[in-house]
Amino acid sequence: MIRTIQLPFYAKLSLILISLICFATIFCMGKDIITPVLMAFLFAVLLLPIFTLLNVRLKFPRHLAAIICVLIFAAFIVGILVFISYQVKDIANDFDTIKKNTNVFITEIHKFVKDNFHVSIGEQKKYLDTVTKDSVKNGGVVTLGSALLSMTDLLIDCTIIPIYTFLFLLYKDHFILFLAKLVNKEDHSTLKAILAQIRVSINNYIVSLLLEMIVVSVLTGLGLWIVGVKYFVLLGLITGILNLIPYIGITIAGAITLLATLSGTPDTSIFLSILLVNVVVQLIDNNLLVPLIINSKVEINAFVSIIGIIVGGAAAGISGMFLAIPLLAILKIIFERIESLEPWGYLMGNHMPKKFTWRIRKVKVEN
Template sequence: MSDQNPAELHLPKIRKLLFGIFLILVAQVIYFAQDIVMPLMLGILVAFTLSPLVRLGRRMGIPEWISALLVMSSFGLVVALVLYTLSGPFTELVNSAPEIKAALSQKLSSVQSHLQSLQRASEEAAEVTGQSGDGGGAEKVVVDGPPVFTGLASTVAGSLGQIAIALFLALFILSIGKLFYEGIVKMAPTLTDKKIAVRILYDVEKEVSRYLLTITVINVCLGCAIGVALWFYGMSTPFLWGAIAALLNFLPYIGAVIGALGIGLTAIAEFPTLATALGAPLIYYALTAVEGNIITPLLLGRRLEMNVVAVFVSVVVWAWMWGFAGALMAVPILVILKVMSDNINSMKSFGNFLAAPVHDEERAAAETEPDDPPAKATSGDAV
């Protein structure tokens, strides 16, 4: 008969339960404190992305704080210049929203008539069955809501404030350089844990900066290509749509659908026939398909490929918690979790789930490769 304490038998279950409670509490904090947590996370991602440039300046003999100030000033100037350049076309698009709505209503009148016929038929069927759902004859009061863009100014002001917080945090992280990493490493209790913490920090920095810099360059090129193509096609404000396409392309899978839908609705209002209007979203979707299936996998390689299900769930969850900004940061956060899972044995199974499925040919090639040397194999000890 075992002399083990009964409480020790349930210890693994207790640990899993406590870990689940911890995750729930973290999710609650992330959701309800998003005005604080979101700009902090954005600032960390920006710092990780621009850290190679600061390190390059340090190798050239430029002090870190000066290099960080130059990099962040240049980054902020580029963002401000892009926003200022696009403010005119964006204002024009916003002002033309009523005309676009009227044109859509006119050109889609046949579809609208069919929908109204269906609605009348359903109302008649409800009256026959006595389920009219009118609340006992209660009058329906229709309250005219505010215009679509009434709260746009306050939303933009709040977003600019959060962006400013993120940029200042990134500036502080980049200016102190190694001190930020050293402060995190010192919290690890043992020497092995410190080594793993250092490896995780530098791997996260390398992978996140590589991913975000590469994706940003790809999306900018994609936006320029879409803008030029729509300009040749005769679309109004083509380069604004190119900028929107570049921004939406940070959203895997759903960004292209949203962009094609927006361009399609605008094109229906602008072009004389539906056949010519469909050319604009087809151009948009064709270019994004080439980018997503050929260019991005070629430049990023298989190392940063993710499980499609994990990416989709991550985008949905972060969009639910933080809105559009959360959806934009979903994949970089997933990259951070993937790097941590690759370096911590207790998270290996989660890392395997995040990784892209391995095809039979790749698995066979991996099995024929020689094993790693012992020094490398033991570098990923569990925390």
């Protein structure tokens, strides 16, 4: 008979913190290996309904069904990239106009600084030249090397993630049987419920992200069309895609939009209109779309989400920020199903109790 050891709270808390530190250390040290695996896992879960349809109902062989699922996903990504590249080609044809309007816009900025801050144009250019030379001298080679390394990593990830996704789909039952062997037979029902809830949660999250991307793209494109921006369809789509990257995505999208706008006019008033469009879309996204579409699906409170995104970004960059929410959702599901970890699952949840009061029973002390 196995005897259960009851540990005091401080011992349990210490073990939990040590485990978290160990997992975080392992992830940071092996992020280049672990991140593509986790991304492929998410894509495999998303493609699982298609795989089940092909393999179970249509009786396709497992290998063929997995290959078709990966090809469908790859075709979707390639289709978006082809559309973007086709639109970017039109922008490239306006490069001379963009260059000319950029010079006009920079000149207006110089005049604005001169008139309001009393700094001559010569002093401004001298300062910019000094900053540029120092930047190239101190970090130019490193930046070039980092860029080449990042491109290499991106190409490797684009090759290895589809392979991982294929293998996840192919060995799905094998992995489930492995997990079943790790737990006792009486806990198999709990394991089955956890896996089913994880699958539903990840599917809902990714579908919600795609829906959010579409809505943001449509709203941004519509706003840019109203203010008279050229290539509003492409810029709306780019904004929707980059909006999937928390915090920095919308900033990059805004910079690209401003640059592309120079193909039409250097007028500063249109830049204010673009800024207004981005602010309005972000207000709608943060206050309406995210609570209704994202948070309602993963059921993680905003405080934990922000901390998770920051930690994920510090650990693995943009990929870590993207993986933070689904990983937190998986941890929340597991914690809620394990009695000793249930308080942590509640802490991560989005529950809003109406009112809580401490009930203290008065004890009469007899002399």
